[in-house]
Amino acid sequence: MNSLIVYFGKLGFSENDITEFLSCLKTRKFSANELILSNGQLENYLSFIDTGIVRYFVIANDKEITFDFAFRNSFYCAYDSFYNRTKTEVYIQALTDCELYSISNENLQKLYERCETAKKLGRIATEYLLDKKVKRELNLLTKTPQERYQKLLDEQPKYIQQIPLKYLASYIGVVPETLSRIRKRIS
Template sequence: MNEIRNFIQNITPINDSDWQFFSSKLQEVELKKHSILLKLGAVENHLSFITKGIVRFHVPGEEVDLTFGFLFENEFVTGYDSFLTQTPSEYQIETLTDTILWKISHKDLKEVYEKTSVGNIMGRKMAENMFLIKSKRELSLLSKTAEERYLDLFSYRPKLLQQIPLKYIASYIGVTPQALSRIRRRIT
């Protein structure tokens, strides 16, 4: 749980009583590789912090899934649009590795917002961070080549990328697995 407190401390200072209240709402969950965190059509009811593992966001397809995001250790994960609106998700979130999460429910997070001095600041700053990640991804798809998107992803978390199947990386950067193989050959 120290990872979560350190993460929050980097966003905004949190006093001991606010931390005690917030941390009392957290539940630790251990998941195996390829576990579904959020199923297509389900309503997201949790915000989770990843202390170990990798997750991916994808739209399931009949032949191929469309991967549009990865999250790693020391990051929050949620189907944020579904979480905010409490409506069914249009995508899935699954673990790519064995994963450990600390989860807080939608109801409990609202209570943290109402009863702590830093809850709203934490929520706003995390929402801003998610917006920046999404904007960066969209701009990357519009303005960079597939090779540049691959290099960006590879420079972001090179060791963790070794744990992500190439078919998911190819889908994420918007190319076929064969095109990704050609990109990788050109780079090395």
Template sequence: MVNIREYIEKIVAVSDKDWQLFSSKLENRVFEKRTKILEVGETENYISFIESGIARFLIPKEEEDKDITFGFCFKNEFISAYDSFLTRKPSLYQLEALSTVSMWSISYPDLQEVYEKTAIGNLIGRLSSERLFLIKSKREQSLLNDSAEQRYLNLFTERPNLIKEIPLKYIASYIGVTPQALSRIRKRIS
């Protein structure tokens, strides 16, 4: 839980009183490797901060090999099916633990209370939503502007641990190519 406070305090100081209320609303949730954090059709009830582990965002298909991976979250990052969280409507995608994931979560009603009763509440909401928006925007721009090879190189440069810790089939899906095409890209680069 200390990591969340450190993350927030890189931007703004948090009073002990505000931290007390906010942290009292946090719930530690743990998901074992390959378990679903959120299913398609469920409404997202949490914004979470990953303490350890890796999660992925995916659109499941009938054949597992055809699943579309469109995002990853790591330690010290916020995670949420944020569109579902905001609209209170069922999610059109799934969140899955790629490794054992431990996260600190705040529920929608509790976050509304933190917004109302603390000076930092809105800042916490803004920080998490800005981070989620920037990741989404950067990915969309990359898909529109970069070649598959460039997307792979960007990923390797920006998140080198991702390449080591995530199965290549998920990385291939994330950059928008087949595993065979990723294999050819990797061969050309090396």
């Protein structure tokens, strides 16, 4: 839980506020390749990844399409489902063993009512997820697959080796063979 305490400390949260928030958290552990959330379920948690890598994907025409990853020391959730209280259309999978610190939507709403800092946390998490989404869309519209792969490699060099080639290829919008050629050109 130290990683989360450090994260909040950097944001200027007081020790009392951090303690109140931490008392509402639930630790959840998932094994590599385990589904955390499936299409048709309701996302009940906003989670902070202490360890591991998470993959977001959809299934279209019987094919898995990876559209995002989340890494250590970051928030993740199926934000459309979590905030709108609707069933999700995505799958979220633990690519590696994961340990998550999660707050339920219900507990977060209770914290919002009694703690200004919780509102700040909610805003920060929402802004982080929205910023990530906008950047992803811009990358898809303006960058080549090689540029998208290079950006991911620059941002997450030690984690990229833990993600199977087929998921990386899907994420950048190419087939695995094309990604292999991109990797050869870069190295």
